[in-house]
Each structure stands twice: as C-alpha cells, then as structure tokens.
Amino acid sequence: MATILDDISRTFSEYLLIPRLTRKGQRPDQIDLSTPLSAVEGNNAARFSINIPVVSACMQSVSGTRLAVALARQGGLSFIYCSQAIETQAEMVRLVKSHKAGFVQSDSNTTKTESLEGVLALMGRTGHSTVPVTHDGTASGKLEGIITDKDFWEFEDDLTRSVGEHMTPIEEVIFGREGISLREANQLLHKHKKDCLPILDDKGHLTALVFKKDYEDHRRHPLELLDESKRLCVGAAVNTHDYQQRVPALLQAGADVFCFDSSDGFNEYQLDGIRWIREQYGNDIVIGGGNVVSAEGFDFLVQEGGADFVKVGIGGGSICITREQKGIGRGQASALLEVVKRRDEYHAETGRYIPICSDGGLANDTQVVVALAMGADFVMMGRYFAMTEESPTPKTSINGQMYKPYWGEGTRRAQNWQRYSEDMSTRDLKFEEGVDAYVPLVGTTAEVLDTTLFKLRGTMINVGADSLAEFREQAVLTLVSEQSVIEAGTSNVFQFNSGRIVDDNSWGNPN
Numbered sequence: 001m002a003t004i005l006d007d008i009s010r011t012f013s014e015y016l017l018i019p020r021l022t023r024k025g026q027r028p029d030q031i032d033l034s035t036p037l038s039a040v041e042g043n044n045a046a047r048f049s050i051n052i053p054v055v056s057a058c059m060q061s062v063s064g065t066r067l068a069v070a071l072a073r074q075g076g077l078s079f080i081y082c083s084q085a086i087e088t089q090a091e092m093v094r095l096v097k098s099h100k101a102g103f104v105q106s107d108s109n110t111t112k113t114e115s116l117e118g119v120l121a122l123m124g125r126t127g128h129s130t131v132p133v134t135h136d137g138t139a140s141g142k143l144e145g146i147i148t149d150k151d152f153w154e155f156e157d158d159l160t161r162s163v164g165e166h167m168t169p170i171e172e173v174i175f176g177r178e179g180i181s182l183r184e185a186n187q188l189l190h191k192h193k194k195d196c197l198p199i200l201d202d203k204g205h206l207t208a209l210v211f212k213k214d215y216e217d218h219r220r221h222p223l224e225l226l227d228e229s230k231r232l233c234v235g236a237a238v239n240t241h242d243y244q245q246r247v248p249a250l251l252q253a254g255a256d257v258f259c260f261d262s263s264d265g266f267n268e269y270q271l272d273g274i275r276w277i278r279e280q281y282g283n284d285i286v287i288g289g290g291n292v293v294s295a296e297g298f299d300f301l302v303q304e305g306g307a308d309f310v311k312v313g314i315g316g317g318s319i320c321i322t323r324e325q326k327g328i329g330r331g332q333a334s335a336l337l338e339v340v341k342r343r344d345e346y347h348a349e350t351g352r353y354i355p356i357c358s359d360g361g362l363a364n365d366t367q368v369v370v371a372l373a374m375g376a377d378f379v380m381m382g383r384y385f386a387m388t389e390e391s392p393t394p395k396t397s398i399n400g401q402m403y404k405p406y407w408g409e410g411t412r413r414a415q416n417w418q419r420y421s422e423d424m425s426t427r428d429l430k431f432e433e434g435v436d437a438y439v440p441l442v443g444t445t446a447e448v449l450d451t452t453l454f455k456l457r458g459t460m461i462n463v464g465a466d467s468l469a470e471f472r473e474q475a476v477l478t479l480v481s482e483q484s485v486i487e488a489g490t491s492n493v494f495q496f497n498s499g500r501i502v503d504d505n506s507w508g509n510p511n
C-alpha cells in the first residue's frame with residue numbers, strides 16, 4: 001500500500017516569524033546578505049558565494065544577458081537558460097563575461113556632414129546628449145570629434161549648419177587608449193573635468209565610451225558580483241541530454257556556476273550528469289542539482305552524486321501546472337523544511353554544508369523572507385524578474401498598463417527550440433507543464449531588489465540577526481490559522497481612493 005504522510009503539504013503564506021530580541025545598534029546597512037552557492041567543507045571558505053541571496057530562474061523569458069548583467073551588478077546571479085542551442089547559450093555567457101562595467105558601445109553616432117537639425121533629432125530619439133562624430137557615422141569608425149548639446153543652441157544657431165562646424169575636433173578631444181583600466185579612465189575624466197571619455201584603438205577608431213555617471217553608478221553598487229578578473233559572474237543551466245558537449249562549451253565561454261535544470265531531479269539521468277562533471281573537472285566546477293522536495297531526493301543528489309547545492313521545489317512556480325498535469329509536487333514550505341532538516345543532519349554527520357535554493361512560487365517579499373528564515377541559503381525566482389525592465393521580453397501595453405510576456409519552460413513555446421536543433425529525437429511534447437502568460441512591468445531590477453532586500457534586512461533585525469546564517473538559527477516560526485491570514489491585511493477600516501487591487505498578495509500590486 002502507498003505511504004501516506006501525516007503532514008499536510010504547506011506553503012509559505014501559512015507561516016509567520018516571531019520577533020526576537022533586536023539589539024541596540026543593529027542597522028540595515030550592516031547586515032551581511034552574502035551566502036554560499038558551493039558546498040562548504042568544514043571551516044573552509046565557500047568556493048563560490050553570491051552577495052545577495054537571490055538568483056534568477058533558468059528560463060527563456062527571464063535570464064537573458066541584460067538581466068544577468070543587471071542582477072550581477074546588484075550582487076546576485078542569473079542562470080542563463082539551456083533551452084537553446086549550445087552555441088547561443090555560450091554566446092550569451094560570453095556577452096555577460098565580456099561586459100566591461102563602465103565601458104559602453106556608443107549607440108548614437110554621427111558624421112561631420114550631418115546637419116545640427118539631424119543630430120538634434122538623434123539626441124531626442126536616444127536621449128543621449130553626447131554624440132561621437134566618426135568618419136562613417138558608426139560606433140567603430142575613426143573618431144573625428146565629439147558634439148554635445150552644449151556645442152550649439154537650438155533656438156539661436158542655424159540648424160542647417162553642419163556638425164563639423166560646431167563639434168570639438170579630434171585634436172582637442174581628451175580620449176583614452178584601448179586597454180586602459182576603468183580606474184585609469186575615471187582618473188582621466190576627473191582630471192580633465194569631463195563627463196564622457198572616448199576610448200580609441202591605435203588606428204584612432206572608436207571602441208567604447210566611459211561616462212562619469214557610470215562611475216557614480218558603480219559606486220552605488222558596492223555588492224557587484226565579480227570574478228577574480230573583475231568580470232561579472234554568471235551561471236548557466238544544463239540539461240541531462242547534452243551536458244557532455246554543453247558544459248565544456250559553457251566553461252570555455254566563462255560560466256562561473258552550473259545547475260541542472262529539471263522539474264524532477266530525483267532521477268538517474270541527472271545523477272549520471274553530476275558524476276560525469278565531477279569525473280571530468282573534480283571540484284573545479286560548482287554544480288547544483290534539483291529539483292527535489294524530499295530528504296531522499298537530497299541524499300540522492302548529494303551523497304550519491306556530489307552536488308554542490310540543491311534546488312527545492314516542484315509545482316509551486318507561478319506559471320507551473322505540473323501538479324495538476326502529473327499529480328506530483330509538494331507545498332513549498334513542507335518541501336523546504338524537510339530538505340533543510342536533512343541538510344543540517346548531513347552537515348552534522350560529515351562537516352559538509354550544502355546550500356539549499358528555494359525555487360519557485362515566491363509570490364511576494366514576505367515569502368522570500370520566510371524561505372530564508374526556514375533555512376534556504378538563497379532563492380530562485382522567475383516571475384519576479386520577468387516583471388523587470390531588464391527581462392528579455394518586449395514590453396506590451398494592455399488596457400493602458402505595461403506588461404511583459406512570461407512563459408514556463410514546460411510550455412510548447414519554450415520547448416520549440418528543439419525543433420531548430422539537430423537532435424530532434426529528444427522530446428515529443430505530449431502535454432504542457434507550464435503556461436504562457438503576461439506579468440505587469442514593475443520597474444528595474446535595481447528598484448525591485450532594493451525594496452525586497454530592505455524588507456529582508458528589516459525582518460532580520462526584528463529577529464536579532466546580522467547574517468543569513470544567524471537568521472536561520474534564530475528564526476522562530478508559527479503556523480497561522482486561515483483567520484489570522486485575513487487579519488494580516490488591514491481590518492475593520494475603510495480605505496478610500498487607495499487604488500488597491502484585489503490580488504494584493506502579489507508583486508504585481510501597484511500600491
């Protein structure tokens with residue numbers, strides 16, 4: 001007969017944290033949110049850590065290069081999706097790794113013969129007030145001068161005159177040589193009191209621009225996640241079909257961390273994959289496994305495979321219909337609590353600490369906080385990042401509100417990539433495990449994370465914790481009744497003109 005568990009499958013919204021002693025002098029800016037992604041042996045330092053406990057999901061509609069750059073700049077990590085050809089995924093990893101923070105390609109360029117009227121229109125279209133003048137009007141042409149909105153007056157000068165007559169000619173332009181470090185470029189900007197520094201190769205061709213405002217921006221991002229060569233870090237998802245080709249290609253492209261992307265990782269194909277990676281690369285590679293929802297799933301991936309971290313969650317994702325399609329899954333809180341308990345036992349038995357990632361179904365900031373309090377070392381989110389400016393999908397206006405498309409990896413849309421790959425034998429999708437949807441656009445990655453992490457730090461102070469490890473140790477949680485969930489919102493008051501929408505338990509809420 002089947003085993004029926006006594007415990008009910010529970011979700012995050014059923015729990016609340018009980019405040020503990022807040023100490024005088026605890027301050028949000030002193031809270032340490034760094035967390036390991038690799039297994040930690042004894043008292044050794046983790047081989048790889050992130051600076052905030054947040055990663056973005058291995059999904060086409062989430063983890064593109066723009067998001068990967070934006071998230072790494074905040075201290076987190078994106079996992080570039082593997083539901084694409086190996087070459088294109090490797091190219092995306094390469095793009096993130098080659099993103100030189102501070103060095104940007106010029107996207108508004110002109111020629112000497114262009115009229116002031118033309119350059120004014122270009123400035124209006126792009127919003128850029130500094131425009132390089134190159135011999136052919138491209139971003140890599142020979143630099144002949146720079147024109148800015150300070151070089152002519154729209155209502156005083158004759159706008160039919162040419163750019164050449166008003167620009168600062170190359171002989172007077174302060175520029176940097178290709179190969180210069182960002183620090184040196186900023187020193188030049190500072191010394192010459194400039195806002196923009198063109199970078200030229202030895203033939204005088206433009207290669208990049210460095211802006212003073214980006215220097216200030218860099219100072220505002222002290223948690224930026226950088227590798228030893230000061231390049232941004234990026235993760236890459238892999239699958240059980242082609243890891244023997246994909247992993248070497250991604251490694252060569254510079255991926256820092258790997259993770260198997262599977263809705264059910266308790267399977268022998270994934271075990272083979274993790275073992276193969278360990279045999280080939282030993283501990284040089286950080287590889288995560290999952291997803292699992294039980295202690296035995298954890299043991300399988302860690303004890304038998306040697307996974308660095310374990311991803312927990314089946315069926316909780318916002319676009320996920322796995323539970324109704326296949327009847328498998330588990331409430332995310334119950335799954336996480338069981339795996340964390342087993343992780344802690346394993347740690348006590350072996351001295352090996354395995355970071356746990358809570359993946360999917362986080363519907364608001366409170367649930368992120370509860371997941372971390374319950375023992376997750378970091379969370380993976382899809383919808384949260386799909387709603388940002390930097391997600392790879394186009395903005396769409398519906399009834400006057402801006403939305404972005406968001407679809408599951410188990411949809412026909414996501415799986416279609418295989419039709420264009422050489423190996424068409426791998427999957428014939430008989431049913432979908434995800435849906436194709438829209439989510440509201442809520443702002444930039446920096447803006448949404450700022451709020452989420454501010455709340456997290458605030459709650460950690462309520463619990464008297466200065467680090468995520470202390471938060472886990474000190475957290476006391478209580479189950480709440482349905483009635484107290486109702487009470488958690490406002491009660492017995494009238495709110496006029498509050499603009500509240502009904503589903504106020506979600507990040508999509510404009511309030």
Ligand code: IMP
Nearest residue numbers: 057317318320361382383408409410434
């Ligand atoms: P979200 O943060 O609630 O949107 O959930 C994102 C997570 O859902 C991902 O990290 C995956 O674990 C999971 N997921 C992605 N695509 C699908 C799908 O098509 N079906 C089921 N789960 C999915």
